[in-house]
Amino acid sequence: HLPFICHSFAIHLPFICHLYLFTTPLSISFSLNPADCSDSFIPLSLLSDPCERSNNMRTRHFIFGYGSLVCSKSRKITAPTLTKPAHPVIVDHLRRSWTARILHAQDRKDRDPHQLEGTTAMGIERAHGHNCTGVLIEVESSELQQFDIREKGYDRVEIELHHVYGIEENHEDDIEHIVLRLGNEKRSSNHNDSDNDDNDNDNGDGVNVNVNVNAKSDPPSVAKVWVYMPRQGTPANHKFPIFQSYVDIIVRGCMSISEDFTKKFLASTHGWWHEDENHHEGPPSYIWLDDRHAPYYVRADKKWSIEMQHIVDEYLKHSQEVPLKKRIHLDNIESIRRGMKSLSHEKEEE
Numbered sequence: 539h540l541p542f543i544c545h546s547f548a549i550h551l552p553f554i555c556h557l558y559l560f561t562t563p564l565s566i567s568f569s570l571n572p573a574d575c576s577d578s579f580i581p582l583s584l585l586s587d588p589c590e591r592s593n594n595m596r597t598r599h600f601i602f603g604y605g606s607l608v609c610s611k612s613r614k615i616t617a618p619t620l621t622k623p624a625h626p627v628i629v630d631h632l633r634r635s636w637t638a639r640i641l642h643a644q645d646r647k648d649r650d651p652h653q654l655e656g657t658t659a660m661g662i663e664r665a666h667g668h669n670c671t672g673v674l675i676e677v678e679s680s681e682l683q684q685f686d687i688r689e690k691g692y693d694r695v696e697i698e699l700h701h702v703y704g705i706e707e708n709h710e711d712d713i714e715h716i717v718l719r720l721g722n723e724k725r726s727s728n729h730n731d732s733d734n735d736d737n738d739n740d741n742g743d744g745v746n747v748n749v750n751v752n753a754k755s756d757p758p759s760v761a762k763v764w765v766y767m768p769r770q771g772t773p774a775n776h777k778f779p780i781f782q783s784y785v786d787i788i789v790r791g792c793m794s795i796s797e798d799f800t801k802k803f804l805a806s807t808h809g810w811w812h813e814d815e816n817h818h819e820g821p822p823s824y825i826w827l828d829d830r831h832a833p834y835y836v837r838a839d840k841k842w843s844i845e846m847q848h849i850v851d852e853y854l855k856h857s858q859e860v861p862l863k864k865r866i867h868l869d870n871i872e873s874i875r876r877g878m879k880s881l882s883h884e885k886e887e888e
Contacts, residue, residue, distance in 0.1 A: 600677070606791070613675060634670045634808065635773075636810065638691065641656040659784065662765060692768050811860065826861060827867075
């Protein structure tokens with residue numbers, strides 16, 4: 539029956555094409571959720587995995603930098619190929635604090651005269667009602683892998699686009715930025731009809747898609763925003779302190795954006811000081827060390843830190859005055875330890 543089937547198909551093919559051309563809308567917006575595709579027509583160019591790139595759609599990756607990645611000098615050490623400037627934003631339902639402990643390599647601990655076990659870097663966690671300032675950094679897939687290596691001890695987690703806001707409302711750069719534009723569209727869609735899933739362009743996996751088959755400019759894009767979250771959140775203590783050389787790199791990045799951004803960034807960062815329950819030898823000692831003259835941080839800039847220390851400390855004083863008074867110089871560690879040991883011996887004798 540093959541000749542008959544081929545002949546029948548050839549007769550009806552023009553009618554099928556005619557019907558498609560006159561019944562297909564010129565501009566469409568649709569879900570790429572595979573579960574919704576069984577009974578719907580989708581252009582052949584979009585039949586690939588919705589989470590991967592296709593010929594007509596590309597994935598644009600952004601990292602939300604909330605610590606040292608705010609500083610362009612620091613992030614270019616990891617990915618020298620970065621060319622696009624970072625974009626300042628605020629992300630809802632995230633809380634930044636000094637909670638990401640990083641263990642020093644054994645050989646470094648062996649050479650450390652101060653016998654520090656590691657450092658505490660900035661961490662972040664989901665927290666309803668909080669928000670976090672930072673920057674969006676656009677990266678290629680290969681660069682994303684480089685940051686994955688840099689941020690070992692962290693998990694890369696995707697952020698919902700409708701939680702991302704521009705620093706200045708209605709700012710021209712915010713309007714043009716794809717993440718902020720898609721985020722605004724998502725929020726508007728949720729606000730106008732929260733019960734109608736057909737009104738938002740979410741594919742069910744948190745991937746925002748905006749497609750217009752008549753568009754003659756750049757191909758449609760899928761935007762993904764990633765943030766690195768520590769696998770374990772543990773506050774700083776005297777064995778895993780906060781290093782000023784690391785703080786300086788972060789503040790340097792903030793200062794390159796604006797004075798207001800710097801103040802908001804520091805004020806919304808938690809964990810500069812706490813009554814550490816792990817201090818069993820005596821009263822709370824220290825968790826923040828001034829190491830500017832002998833930096834511990836691997837990407838520190840000693841010259842910049844020393845030259846700018848008074849300006850940086852003014853910013854810190856403005857937002858973290860009490861913790862700043864408890865910061866101690868690296869050279870004073872031994873005297874503090876001797877005092878703690880002496881106090882411990884006195885208690886034992888009593």
